[in-house]
Amino acid sequence: MELRRSVGLSEEILLECGAPPMHTVTRAAAVAVFANPWLADSGARDTRGSLRPEVERMAPDLAFLLTQILIDLLGGVDAVVSFGKGAIVGVDGEREHGAAFQHTAFFGNVVRDRLGATQIISSTDVRGPAGTLLSAPMGNKLLGGRRDFFESMPVWVDEAPQPDEIALILVGSTGPRPNARIGDRTTDPKVTLDDYASHPLYPGKEQ
Template identity: 50%
Template sequence: MTLRKLVTVTEEIVTEAGAPATSPTRRAAAAAVITNPWAGRGLVGDLGPEAARTAPLLAQRLTRALEAALGGRIAAFGKAAIVGLDGEIEHGAALIHTPYFGNILRELVDGTSIVVFSDERGPAGTALTVPVWHKTAAATRSHYQTVQVRVPDAPRGDEIVVIAAAASGPRPHARIGDRTTDPAVSLDILEDLESV
């Protein structure tokens, strides 16, 4: 793996709708810009060996960067990849959608949920919105958030930007309930509503 740069973005939400957040939420993303190990090799039949060598190291490095950015307080997580134009979307998938990345990230932050994701292929400067949700209770809507990541000079055609994202807590003033306590809703409710 050739790492060209590591980029970390953070934000802290202190007020929302004119009201102070009861507990300011910090969001962060750590992005590793690496050379695509499969670029220029045609259709590689088995992406597994390179993923097994590369993805665990990326997961560890990016998780450590997230922990530093959030002071060790990770309540929600997500992952993503942006593949340069000379690569396949499958190259990004090989690095983030296998146990070599997700299991390491999950274990490092004491998570149990499936790690939510996004991926894209594009030129340098492509922005990607990375979703995050609760690390142990994916049905907890208060932690459904996103972090936008854009590296102005990456990915180059033969690069991949691999991203881990996290939040220290819920959205400010979260108040839409929880999937585990939702009422049963079906198409039948449309009969009682006015059409739009």
């Protein structure tokens, strides 16, 4: 793997809308910028069918690198309460190249085991020039249905990814959204479509 840059950043949210938040939270992002293995030296797209050989070779190393950065930034494995991932692919690549590193057990299972997690890792990807912003989604690492942990963290890297690069991102947080207070599935009433049978757009009504 040709690793070209690693980035770690964190922020502690001390004020939210001018007042101390209900939850003091630290969020962090770990980024690995590396040469896209599916591009030839000329920058032309490599048309090989299977992406797995490069993923199997590289993804575990990326998982170890990014989890270690996140653990160091947030203060230990137990401090990482929520997590998420994303990828920014340089313009000579394709979005599938970013997806290949995210949606594989060679990355995801290593991340979960390193962080003591059990849930699916929320993800997103985008293709764009250097400095492209990606909002990486997050969710609780043990309780996937906890709405108070549904949020995203904006991440970008100056001068990356270059056209032949991929920026793989892992984000995490020490707690829920700063002022989370919208309830959860355990407190929801039972709601079905039939509760709105009088709605003008209810199925079967004349439009």
